[in-house]
Amino acid sequence: MFVLTVDQIDSRHRSDQVGPILARLESAFGDRLATAPERTAGDEFQVATDDGPAALEIALLLVRTGDWSVGLGVGDVRTPRGDSVRAMTGTAFVNAREAVTAAKKRPARFALVADAGAPDLDPLIRLLLALRERRTPEGWELSDLLDVSPELTLTDAAARLGISVQAASQRALTAGSRLDREAREVLGSMLTIEGERIGA
Numbered sequence: 286m287f288v289l290t291v292d293q294i295d296s297r298h299r300s301d302q303v304g305p306i307l308a309r310l311e312s313a314f315g316d317r318l319a320t321a322p323e324r325t326a327g328d329e330f331q332v333a334t335d336d337g338p339a340a341l342e343i344a345l346l347l348v349r350t351g352d353w354s355v356g357l358g359v360g361d362v363r364t365p366r367g368d369s370v371r372a373m374t375g376t377a378f379v380n381a382r383e384a385v386t387a388a389k390k391r392p393a394r395f396a397l398v399a400d401a402g403a404p405d406l407d408p409l410i411r412l413l414l415a416l417r418e419r420r421t422p423e424g425w426e427l428s429d430l431l432d433v434s435p436e437l438t439l440t441d442a443a444a445r446l447g448i449s450v451q452a453a454s455q456r457a458l459t460a461g462s463r464l465d466r467e468a469r470e471v472l473g474s475m476l477t478i479e480g481e482r483i484g485a
Contacts, residue, residue, distance in 0.1 A: 286319065287340035287480065288358045288370075289332040290381040291347055294394065296328035302352050303330050313346075314339055323370040331370045331381070333362070337476025341410070341469065348395050348414055356385025357410075359399035359476070361483055376400055393418070403479050406472060413468050416461045424460030427453060431462055 293302055307322050307330060314332075315321070317339040322332040334340050340357060347353045358381025367373045380398040387396035393414045397407040420428070430442050437445070443453035457463065 286360065286362045286375070286377045286483070287334050287337060287476065288360075288362075288377040288381040289340065289343060289347075290325075290356045290358065290378075290385040291330050291332070292354045292356075292385055292389065293328040294352055294354060299352075301328065303328060306330070306347070306350075306352075310343060314343060319366070319373075320369055325371060331378075333370050333373060333377070335480060337478075337480050338469075338473030341473050341476060344395060344410070345414075345417075345469070348393060349417065354385055354388040354394045355396075356381045356383070356388050357395070357397040358382070358384050359397065359403060359479055359483070361400070399479065400483065403482075404475065406475060406479075409468075409472060413465065413472070416465060416468075420460045424456050424462070427456045428460050428462045428465065431457075432466070435466075 293299070303324050307324065310322050310332060311318070314334070317334055317336045319333040319335055322330055324330045332343060344355050344357050347355045358377045358379065360376030360380045362373050362375035362377055380400065384396040384398040387398070388394050391411075393411055395411060395414055397410060399406070426446065427442060430445060431437060439453045439457060440450050443450045446453065
């Protein structure tokens with residue numbers, strides 16, 4: 286299982302963001318989660334899923350907002366499983382706790398911890414995050430459009446955005462849009478393989 290333990294950054298000086306983000310995650314990923322995401326402490330919440338690509342997407346979304354320290358734990362969950370995140374235990378939860386503690390000390394505010402013997406995907410995901418940190422608002426605009434409508438060509442995207450094809454091509458190159466998409470696909474597949482190994 287994949288567990289995200291997520292802690293709001295500087296919550297003492299900012300309004301509580303847990304309620305809105307829980308609603309957003311449940312709306313966007315509800316059918317891919319083991320159970321509803323849940324607040325576990327004042328400014329902290331957890332998400333549990335058996336879907337590796339979903340865990341990655343959630344982590345990337347949360348880091349992008351700049352509001353959260355995100356720990357992703359990969360491991361097992363004791364059976365029978367509880368009917369809520371709070372009722373579940375296992376190494377996935379222990380690893381997620383260790384990961385969020387490490388994330389708080391990192392510029393990217395992300396860390397992944399997995400059971401012994403698992404491939405170390407943490408540096409690869411942080412490399413992807415480093416690529417994203419350099420992306421401009423214009424690069425995000427194009428990348429988001431291509432993610433939502435992957436069938437679009439750069440010519441189509443340029444027309445949608447009201448820019449030249451050359452400008453769209455330069456945005457895509459600078460933003461690393463294609464590399465980002467390919468990296469997410471590979472990392473999602475690797476997480477899926479690891480989840481299947483743990484569940485075997």
